Amino acid sequence: MLLGFVRNRTSTIVVMYSLYLYFLGLSLRNTSKALDIFDDEKCSHIAIRNWIQRFGSCYIYKRKRVSAFIIDETIIQIGNNHYWIWICIEPIHKSVLGINISDERNMFVAENFIRSLVDKYGKHIVYTDGGTWYPQACTFLHLKHRLHSPLEKSLIERVM
Numbered sequence: 001m002l003l004g005f006v007r008n009r010t011s012t013i014v015v016m017y018s019l020y021l022y023f024l025g026l027s028l029r030n031t032s033k034a035l036d037i038f039d040d041e042k043c044s045h046i047a048i049r050n051w052i053q054r055f056g057s058c059y060i061y062k063r064k065r066v067s068a069f070i071i072d073e074t075i076i077q078i079g080n081n082h083y084w085i086w087i088c089i090e091p092i093h094k095s096v097l098g099i100n101i102s103d104e105r106n107m108f109v110a111e112n113f114i115r116s117l118v119d120k121y122g123k124h125i126v127y128t129d130g131g132t133w134y135p136q137a138c139t140f141l142h143l144k145h146r147l148h149s150p151l152e153k154s155l156i157e158r159v160m
Helices: 012-024 028-037 045-059 107-121 133-140 150-159
Strands: 068-078 081-090 095-102 125-128 145-147
Touching: 012 028, 012 045, 028 045, 068 107, 068 150, 081 107, 095 107, 107 133, 125 133, 133 145
Parallel strands: 068 125, 125 145
Antiparallel strands: 068 081, 081 095
């Protein structure tokens, strides 16, 4: 018995293969379509989701696919105090990768924020506005730094 399969209608091979395909990056529906090669065992995307809930967190860790970091900061007011909110998004999936709040805006805060992103998602190109603290932090972390384009600026501003 593998992974606690008891009274299963679907073979262990199909379940394991579906988990493998999903954690490679396929969506639930595309994983379901890929299982059409097993003619006698049709699986819905809901069944695959249930398998992921049941077995996925125990054996497989899914990391988000990241192409680059787009980072920006803005000032917010909480009560009478002003704080900087730092945010990083992924440009292709437009998902938020990280958020940080600090009371200062300098190279040390930028470096700590970017380091936390690198620890979680690996090394990627960093796109930012013209803040002088970003190139210094990227140089220290051995990352490529680029100024972001108007498209990337509009993406980050919409998220902010």
